[in-house]
Amino acid sequence: MQDFIEFFSFTDANIRYVTLGSVLLAASSAVVGCFTLLRKRTLVGDAVAHAVLPGVCLAFILSGTKNPFILLIGAFVTGWLSLVVIDYITSRSRIKEDTAIGLVLSVFFGIGILLLTAIQQTGNAAQSGLDKFLFGSAASLIGEDLIAFGVVAVLLLVAVVLFFKELTLLCFDQAYARTIGFPVRGLELLLTTLTVFAVVVGIQAVGVVLMAAMLITPAAAARFWTENLKVMLVLAALIGAFSGIAGAFVSYTAPSMPTGPWIVLIVSMIAILSFALAPGRGWIARILRQRRNKTRILEENLLKLLYQLGELRQDYDSARSLEELLERRNIPRKEAIRGLQKLKRQGYLQKEDKRWLLTPEGEKRGRRVVRLHRLWELYLTQYLNLASDHVHEDAETIEHIITPELEQRLIEELNYPDLDPHSARIP
């Protein structure tokens, strides 16, 4: 608790730097990541992240200093080159994109490792700290680095705001963007550049290997909560920023802990929870929805059965036994009983010594399902010229889905019909 207060009062200048740094880095890469996610090119970011390493090493070898701007330029050049190479290989040979990504990723990184270890062997004292690019160290961010990366991060965010409309169009409808005269090629170039910048900046926080997570994971998590791109960008930035702060906090309380992996671990947990729990798109929400649909279909089928039995015997007012129902339609016994009991609780059915009777509401609902079924069969035979013995299966499904508005349209379209294709009366 002591640590907590100390950390979040931000009195220590060092803590301010680290927190601000992590937040900026994580948020800017999360925002750019949203666009790469929507273009389904997330793993390209992984390749760029690995490809940055040889650039950093080359910049160091050529300049002999660890000036962050020079290293950034080196990183930028090879990161950009890796994307060009991936595009070139995929468009000019029969190598598929995933192979090209894997190839570029491992070869560029291999070159980087070779250079890095070669530099380390030279015994040049200035080289120490280059290897922090491998795993990142947001916790050791100091004034000068922070200014360099802060500037780039802010530029990234400004670029996204300025070109928001263009980038959106690029993600969702490239063909349309081209027809209305947008420079699509230029925009792709812009997005590529933004991605490379985001990676170059982000590796300071989490390192080469885990950089992919900073691009992919916040965006993937945010995608589950909203259908609106603006909201998604803000959410992804918030998720990124939160994990940035949390990671910085962890390595503040336990200095031996690496910041990068903690940031990634936290952001991944948020993402996995989002996949499971998000309303609408989430896994649990979908399971519940499926189950709800299944029970509704079962209930409607039971009501329909009772109604059809009444129709058959010209007698809607006497109760039917379970056996009578199961004879006409193959429903697992247990499910049928559960469904009937639920319908009784809802007031659609009455029970008279182990036999079931439709209440007026139940009869109304059962009649509607039968009506929809027969209307649809008629519609299919009249408008799609399907044979009358081919339409039952389809109607079995659609009878649970048609809305009252659609029902009205169908009735008008079919000119208030009396009989369905099997000459049964439409109630």
Add this chain to the structure above:
Amino acid sequence: MNAFWIILTGSLVATCCSLLGCFLILRRMAMVGDAISHAVLPGIVIAFMFTGSRDTIPMLIGAGLLGVLTTFLIEFFHRFARVQADAAIGVTFTWLFAIGIILISVFAGQVDLDQDCVLYGEIAYVPLDLIITEGGLSMGPRTVWMLAVVTLLIGLFIVLGYKELFLTTFDPAFAAAIGISTSLWYYLLMGAVSLTTVASFESVGAILVVAFLVAPPATAYLLTDDFKTMLGISVLLGTIASFAGYYLAVWLDGSIAGAIATVTGIEFLLAFLFSPTHGKLRRQKRVQTVGH
């Protein structure tokens, strides 16, 4: 002698990885291989923690399980949570890799592994860990023996399951129609990839595994249209890369794994430019002749 053992280790890793890589790249699953090679890390660390030693068998089991778990997780996120395929891969492997790194930091005192070794291995130390018989006779490095066994297993797996692997790779619908379970062979293949990754991990690190899984098969794919030839060529290319990479590393005084990965990249570049059938230059020439 040291050079011999190191190159032999590299070649054994190259053989397993390139053989499996041919199937992976044709199934468009190169990045799944990449994901597995990163995601086995927590399995290795956990096995270390339980046994307190570098015993090979628990490590193979621990990491093998993690490898299969990775494929399950990717499938699960993609199919049940409807995360788009590339994002499912990215989220899964970075998450597991981060856990692995954190575990290494937590148990830094007890686990004899460091972060750098995870990435580019310690192939240079392979000749130091020898199996000495009671009579004092040196039987060669432990890693080489383990890799030899794994290579044998992978070789057997491919020879025995060749028909099934081939069919599920090229024509899954037909394979399913004649009663071959595509998902069984999918998971068997992924299991084999995990096993290889784990066995190679300690000696060459995650990056060289990915390089061997992708680069030699991709190069071979540019050189031939026959699948068996492709398997052969990629093993050959991997072995050549181990040789050349070792001497490149000695010359530059750098990481051997990094150097080998660099050489696989050079091989690909050469094939990309000069391949008689699919090379860039050759194709240009052909286009010109047609033009005239």
